[in-house]
Amino acid sequence: MTMTTPPSAAGPRWLYLHGFASGPSSTKGVRIAAHFEGRGVAVERLDLRVPSLERLRLSAMIGAVKQAIGGERDRAVVMGSSLGGLTACRVAEEDARVCALMLLAPAFRIMERWRLRLGEEGFRAWEEQGWLEVDDYAEKKRARVDFGFAADAAEVDERSGGWPDVRVPTLIVHGRSDEVVDIALSRTFAAGKPHVRLIEVDDGHELVASIPRILREADDFLRHFVGG
Structure with missing residues (x-):
């Protein structure tokens, strides 16, 4: 189910993409949507x-976002957190309807990092067993994710040499103390790209303490899209 408010009368659609094992009612998504609703912009979570x-399949997530953008003449500002940020990038590199990105600790090189975190033995166990137990943050319980997620995400992640080929204006906010997605990945992605601005904050992966800063930066970065 899509959490949404009525669309704006003018301008692009605004989409928010949550992270892995999260959902449309995540703290950041709700705060960002409420913030822009006060400025007359509807954000679809x-x-x-x-x-x-x-x-879960990353390819299916990408397809769902493309469908949510609408028709071929529609445009979208896409915001994404962690895996949602990676999804936003992969949509933007394939779909010219995306006109701007705001990424919060984007999960670049996801399966490369998961292999390192789990170790080769743990990764093989996931493949052989067929599922991996994870925290479901949206439902506040433990859940299982099948190995098909890893295979699908690895295939998607290999495109463009492992880095999304993003050509649209992009704002990244990433915490220096992020222990899930190293900020070095965002630094590498942003390096040498004049259309990408990286904001580094003293925060971890969730970035909840940085929401006021995120909203200020988003107001400035997306000001041309507010009100069409």
């Missing part, structure tokens, strides 16, 4: 647990 958390 997409549910990207597709087809479900247990059978």
